[in-house]
Amino acid sequence: MANQQLKSEVTGSVWQIAAQEGQRLEPGDTVMILESMKMEIPVLCEDGGTVVEILVEPGEAVSEGQPLVVVSL
DSSP states (O other): OOEEEEEOSSSEEEEEEOOOTTOEEOTTEEEEEEEETTEEEEEEESSOEEEEEEOOOTTOEEOTTOEEEEEEO
């Protein structure tokens, strides 16, 4: 099985985590929501899969390109 990392597209902070480790995701499901400059930016699972590991916690600062979640395809 191949793993894919979902990465942050912006610099900001983790506002809310919507998925749990072990959860099956469909294409387009929201995994978490980031906050940047008072805007909410959803992190979506484009291909679907199962959440293997969540690499960040709510309130944590993240950088653009930082891995957030590992998904098994």
